[in-house]
Amino acid sequence: MVADPGYCREAGPDFQMDAEESSLAELHGLSKEQIAWRRANISQLGSSEYFSQEYPLVASEAFISSSFDSFISPALVIAARREKAEAIGPLLIGVDPAGMGPDRTRIAFRKGRCITKVESHRGLDTMEIAGLVQRIIREEKPAKVNIDVGGLGAGVYDRLYETASNRKVISAINFGGKVLEPQRFDEHPDRAGGPANRRAELWLNMKKALEAGRFCLPDSDSLQADLVSVGYKYNSSGQLLLESKQDMRRRGVPSPDEADAVALCFSELDGAPFVKNSDFYRDLREQYRGAYA
Numbered sequence: 001m002v003a004d005p006g007y008c009r010e011a012g013p014d015f016q017m018d019a020e021e022s023s024l025a026e027l028h029g030l031s032k033e034q035i036a037w038r039r040a041n042i043s044q045l046g047s048s049e050y051f052s053q054e055y056p057l058v059a060s061e062a063f064i065s066s067s068f069d070s071f072i073s074p075a076l077v078i079a080a081r082r083e084k085a086e087a088i089g090p091l092l093i094g095v096d097p098a099g100m101g102p103d104r105t106r107i108a109f110r111k112g113r114c115i116t117k118v119e120s121h122r123g124l125d126t127m128e129i130a131g132l133v134q135r136i137i138r139e140e141k142p143a144k145v146n147i148d149v150g151g152l153g154a155g156v157y158d159r160l161y162e163t164a165s166n167r168k169v170i171s172a173i174n175f176g177g178k179v180l181e182p183q184r185f186d187e188h189p190d191r192a193g194g195p196a197n198r199r200a201e202l203w204l205n206m207k208k209a210l211e212a213g214r215f216c217l218p219d220s221d222s223l224q225a226d227l228v229s230v231g232y233k234y235n236s237s238g239q240l241l242l243e244s245k246q247d248m249r250r251r252g253v254p255s256p257d258e259a260d261a262v263a264l265c266f267s268e269l270d271g272a273p274f275v276k277n278s279d280f281y282r283d284l285r286e287q288y289r290g291a292y293a
Helices: 019-028 032-045 050-056 059-063 074-082 128-142 153-163 197-210 220-225 245-250 257-266 281-292
Strands: 091-095 106-111 116-123 145-148 169-171 232-234 240-242
Touching: 019 032, 032 050, 074 197, 074 220, 091 128, 091 153, 091 257, 106 128, 116 257, 128 153, 128 197, 145 153, 145 257, 153 169, 197 240, 220 240, 220 257, 240 257
Parallel strands: 091 145, 145 169
Antiparallel strands: 091 106, 106 116, 232 240
């Protein structure tokens, strides 16, 4: 790790950090001598990408190829891991179900500008996952539970919808489905732009929240590894497409289930941290009328 205090080089009185180096020093608490050591080694290795593989600042950087362009950069995730935001607001939950194989069911919890935690469960069947989510709904009283209905998730959603006392809370998310906010066409009708599907839309919402700053993520290496492992491209219409899980497995990278669960917490318009439905303004008026009654 670059943060090792032994990785130092004398920095002369004229040594000045550039913008990137100043940001890294602030994020990781690095001294001027450590930055000088980093600069010298980048010069020797030929690029900062090669340096990140040889001397990663965080564990996940060691697994990023020098030619790999991730949709969410490590710097955004590191900043969010260090952020101390207060968890205020309604609870939104994202559920990415997995079966009895090596993958795990991931459940992410969001309040306002904070992902408070991500739970991991292995070896659960459809009914067990549904029972687990039912218990969370009963005890945590979330405003919305978003479930990825691809594969095993369809059965989980059906069971929850059948047994839930409040079906408004449960929402089916089809990652391959249509986006909630289609990009408006410009003077070139063949170039739509925007995200190509619902998964790309949710990840784009999540990325915008991280770019805006003051957003808090759990201090988790595994979550960071997931978030920075996904590549992207654009189709012929200029629409954003995320790297598929199948393509990720072909290059030896596991499915980013933890990050997908977090992305499911950004399902509302513009990734808002509250549920805006047809009753939103009426409920808001009633809430404040009750407060001032």
